[in-house]
Amino acid sequence: MDSQHTSRRSILALAVATPLTVGALASCGSSGPGAAKAGEATIWYLSGAPQETIRQNAVDAFNKANPDGKLAVTLFQNDAYKTKIKTAIGANQAPTIIWTWGGGGLKSYADAGQVEDLTSWFAENADLKSKLFETAFAAGSVGDKIYAMPCETVSPIVLFTNKAVFKQVGVSEPTTWEEIMELVPKFNAAGIAPFSLGGQSRWTNMMWLEFMFDRVGGPEVFEAVFNGEADAWSNPASLQALKMIQDLVKANGFINGFQSITADSNADQALLYTGKAAMMLHGAWTYGSMKSDGGDFVSKGDLGYMNFPSVAGGKGDPTNSVGNPSSYLAISSKATDEQKTIAKKYFKDGLLTDAENEAWIASGSVPIVNGIDSKLGASDDAEWLKFVYDTAANAGNFAQSWDQALSPTAAEELLNNIEQLFGLAITPEQFATNMNAVIGK
Structure with a gap:
């Protein structure tokens, strides 16, 4: 996907022309924004309302619950991110958690050995995997291996x-x-x-x-x-x-x-x-x-x-x-074991929580969570959201754009x-x- 296509996706709203550092961002020093303090992992996210606020709130809640293993957030405007992430990965300075659209871009990371194979981790956390739309995993996989955590919402x-x-x-x-x-x-x-x-x-x-x-x-x-x-x-x-x-x-x-x-x-x-x-x-x-x-x-x-x-x-x-079966987060294979542990804990406990799901629904979107349809009835857009949920959850196949x-x-x-x-x-x-x-x- 190139830059002229970004405005069609709610997850890709653009806000600022330069990277925006927020939250508990580590001191970058000479090693660039991929670096982190001891006991911290890093995550790069896309900016733009209302998604930016929902993402930041999820990280803040995770950090409050995990003071000894925090995430440091850097927000990027869409086009700036695409350039920065390629440079960072090429220089082995990627953030711990890498935002990706899945598909061809993720495959290139996996082929180059730059992202962690999460297949066995998902097998150990079958309860988490079964919580998410099954159709969300295809674009986060390469062959029969899972390289990215599906997250956020679905847009058929x-x-x-x-x-x-x-x-x-x-x-x-x-x-x-x-x-x-x-x-x-x-x-x-x-x-x-x-x-x-x-x-x-x-x-x-x-x-x-x-x-x-x-x-x-x-x-x-x-x-x-x-x-x-x-x-x-x-x-x-x-x-x-x-x-x-x-x-x-x-x-x-x-x-x-x-x-x-x-x-x-x-x-x-x-x-x-x-x-x-x-x-x-x-x-x-x-x-x-x-x-x-x-x-x-x-x-x-x-x-x-x-x-x-x-x-x-x-x-x-x-x-x-x-359409868009999900958004995706991968883990850099170059991260330390400590950083990978923090990232996986965030995947399991910090993403698609009840609070985050409520925020996505309030924004008019459907989280990729099985059974979330029971939460949609209170919305003014309940009929529409139920349709989106049913379309995604019941799809025999959900192909990525x-x-x-x-x-x-x-x-x-x-x-x-x-x-x-x-x-x-x-x-x-x-x-x-x-x-x-x-x-x-």
Whole structure:
């Protein structure tokens, strides 16, 4: 994932332009901010409200309960963090606990021997592992080994609808891909765009491919790409999914000029809640901004939401989801035994506590904790939060966003080719050829 994609994820809110040191930060000296006082471990977190406060409060509570084994926190703005962590790891000056998005970035750390293998530790702490969504572990693993602790919240990609527009046109919400294609001409005839899309941002288009690959061919199709199998993008299911996406583009399924609309400005969301578009495929993190910016759109019940519809004859489980299955924390293999012990204690006792979970729920998010749905009823957004919980907890497979799962090189090539695919500048076959060339890079 590169910097221009950060605003879509609630966990990646940006706040300051330089690192911000807070709490019981160790004196850095000449060894840099990865260093710690005796009896302390270090953790680097991302800044930005409200997540920053929730993270800091969790560390403060842990430190109060563990005065002889504290965590020293350094907060970084997103882009600054990505640069700093690469430099620190390369110089063997990483913090004890490393924030990671999992996927391709974590794999590079694991392949280089820079992060601790936590597989046996999770086996010894089976009660902790069973507490968390099972689907959260895939992106924190490399092969059959766990290298990162899943934490915080889940954000699936969701198909949103404007119920008032559906009522106006006299049609029902789709349950299959075939019904989606039947709705397209009906909405166009009514002067309403079938789908809003911030296509200039590119990663918004990617969400369509993620679901189409899954619904047509199942999660194995992209897993073959992630595992570096030669010509994996040329799978017949891949080519079929790519063609179906272009069929939707050719049928004017997306709002006119979608390639000049940005998601970072929330313009795509505005098209949905103002009734200029009937549907939008987007992340769960957009719910809060539609609630705050869309007038009474959410409060009066005009916002609909569902998991992505099935495809006739498709191999994918209709319960499968894609998006952000979790956030992740890894432990530096270069940390001392004392620091590793503090980190593991924080993983077990300091994360996803009752107090932290309540704070995440109050922020409009769903913690990755089995049974947390029993705590959601008191929220004003209870129905929405329950939907997010059910989508994540019951997913047959929860795939990580592709631009996070792949290496930075492959992710950038992917986004470039997706832009051309949606612009009808390349064929599905050309897309596959271009992407096959960067498999494993």
